[in-house]
Each structure stands twice: as structure tokens, then as C-alpha cells.
Amino acid sequence: MASQQPTPLSAPSSGLSPGGNHQPANLGDILERVLDKGLVIAGDIQVNLLDIELLTIKLRLVIASLETAREVGINWWETDPWLTGDGGRQLEDENRELRARIAELERAPEAIEGPTS
Template sequence: MSQAIKSQAINTSTTGSSLADILERVLDKGIVIAGDITVSVGSVELLSIRIRLLVASVDKAKEIGINWWESDPYLSSRTQELLASNQQLLERVNLLERELAAVRQLEGNQEK
């Protein structure tokens, strides 16, 4: 009789599941963790922090409309190219602003 008791296993939700299986299920469905932290002294709120965390696969995130990493220059393979292009544009804007200021100054001198 003791052998019959030993052979019966208690089934749990994680029986037979490896960490990889659990992670695959979480990433397939997604999980959201949300929380608010407030620090107050008396009735004066000093600090309020809202925390939102989404854990999902890339495919699931795209499916629900989240794809910020595709346009983030720091996560793109074109980071250096984008930064150089932005620097050139800033230099051109600065040059145009200086030229515009010089033209306005000339116009102001001609009116006097």
C-alpha cells in the first residue's frame, strides 16, 4: 500500500513545466504590472510615482500597437548615421539663424 501512495504525485500548475515553458506562456499572452507609489507627510504629497511594466514578446507587443523600439535612435543600427544627420541639421539651422539676424540688422541700419 505504501508503494501506491508513493507513486501518486500531486499535480500542481507547474508540474512538468520548465522555466522556458512558463516564460513562453507569459511572453505569448503578455503580463502587465502596474503600481502607484505616493510619499506624503501629513496631507502634503511630496512624491508620486506611477509604474507600468509590460512583459510580452515582440510579436505580441506589435499586435497590441507597441513598437517604440523601431523608431528609437539609440536602439537602431543606424544610430551613428542619425546622430550625424541631426548634428548637420542643427549646424544648418544655426547658420540660417545667424544669417537671418544679420539681414535683420542690415534692414534696421538702412531704416535709420
């Protein structure tokens, strides 16, 4: 008696079956493709009054995985102080230094005004 091996079923990566029928893609597949390749949405909004440009808004939206963004040179989140956690510490240090300078200046008003004669 011959044993039959099960044939693995796999959907083609194009989303089309060999017969040409379209197979619905689930949200996970779509999201994976978008993050892998990246997606750019760009648009401009202009407000004109009697051929006078009052306002222009340029919108750019990039959706990509972190790896894809790094490959194309987008890595602003790595140096943003608010996202890296360094922002609060830097502001606290600067605030402490400024308070110390103000206290020093308040103790020695002649340093600001100069010697009185």
C-alpha cells in the same frame, strides 16, 4: 514476433500530469508562456506628508514578445530615433544647418541690427 512502437512522451501544456501531480516547469517554458501571452506589472508610489501629496510615481512594466506587443498596439520602438539609428543622423543634419545659419549671420551683422543711418 510483434514489434512494439515506442510511445511518444509529451507533457500536458497545463504543467499537470493526467494523475494530477504537478510537474516542475523549466525557465524556458515559463519565459515562452510569458512572452506569448504578455505580462503587465503596474504600481503607484505616493509620498504624502500630513495628507499633502508630495510625489506620485506611476510604474508600468510590460513584458511581451515583439509580436504580442504589436498585436495590442505597442510599437514605440519602431519610431524611436535612438533605437532605429535615425536619431544620430537627424541630429547631425540639424546641427550642420544651425552652424551654417550662425556662420551666415556672423558674416552679415547688419542683417540682424538693420541698416545704420
